Amino acid sequence: MPSLPRRIREHAAALPEGAPICPNALLHLGNRPAVDQALSRLARRGQLLRVCPGVYVRPMETRFGMRAPAVGAVIIALAELWGETIVPCGGAAANVLGLTTQVPVRLVYLTSGPSRTLQLYAMTVRLRHSPRWQLVAPGRPAGLVVRALAWLGPGEVEQNLDAIQRGLSAADLAELAAARATLPSWIATPVSALVARG
Structure with a gap:
C-alpha cells in the first residue's frame, strides 16, 4: 500500500x-x-x-x-472554502478602472472574514477584514467602482466620476444605484449624481 x-x-x-x-x-x-x-x-x-x-x-x-499557483485561483478557492467574500483592494480596483496608473506593490484583498496573511513562496498576500459596504458586487464593475472610490477618498471622488461613467453599462449603473443604501454618504451622494446622469 x-x-x-x-x-x-x-x-x-x-x-x-x-x-x-x-x-x-x-x-x-x-x-x-x-x-x-x-x-x-x-x-x-x-x-x-x-x-x-x-x-x-x-x-x-x-x-x-x-x-506558486495563480493568486486569483487561490483566492477564489479560499473564498469558497471559508464561505467569505474576498475581493481585490481599492487600489487594484482603481487601476483596473484606469483611475490610477499605480500598481499596488503589495497584494492586498478585502475580506468579510478575519484578517490573515497568505504565503505563496516569496509572495505575501494580505487579506484585510473590511466593512460590508466595501465588499458589494464581488467580481463585477459596480463593486470595482465602490472599492476604487473608497480608495480615492472623499476629496477625489467628484473629479473621477466622468472616467468611471465611461466604463459602465446601464446594468452596471443599475447595480451601483442599488448599492447606494449601504454606502457612506460621501460615496452615495456622488454615485447618485452619476446614476442621475445615466
Whole structure:
C-alpha cells in the first residue's frame, strides 16, 4: 500500500490549480496526527505549499521549475472554502478602472472574514477584514467602482466620476444605484449624481 505522503500527493495532483488541501478533507487517508505530519513533511520537501495555518496548495510544475499557483485561483478557492467574500483592494480596483496608473506593490484583498496573511513562496498576500459596504458586487464593475472610490477618498471622488461613467453599462449603473443604501454618504451622494446622469 502506498505511503500516506504519496497518497496525499496523488490526491493533490488530481485537484485544480489553487485548490486548498486541508487536513480534515484527508481523514479518509489516515488519522489526523498522521495527516498533519505527512502534510508538514510534504511542505518541508517543497511538494506542497503551506499557505496559512491548516491550508496547503499544490505548487505548479513548469519547464522552469516549480511556481506558486495563480493568486486569483487561490483566492477564489479560499473564498469558497471559508464561505467569505474576498475581493481585490481599492487600489487594484482603481487601476483596473484606469483611475490610477499605480500598481499596488503589495497584494492586498478585502475580506468579510478575519484578517490573515497568505504565503505563496516569496509572495505575501494580505487579506484585510473590511466593512460590508466595501465588499458589494464581488467580481463585477459596480463593486470595482465602490472599492476604487473608497480608495480615492472623499476629496477625489467628484473629479473621477466622468472616467468611471465611461466604463459602465446601464446594468452596471443599475447595480451601483442599488448599492447606494449601504454606502457612506460621501460615496452615495456622488454615485447618485452619476446614476442621475445615466
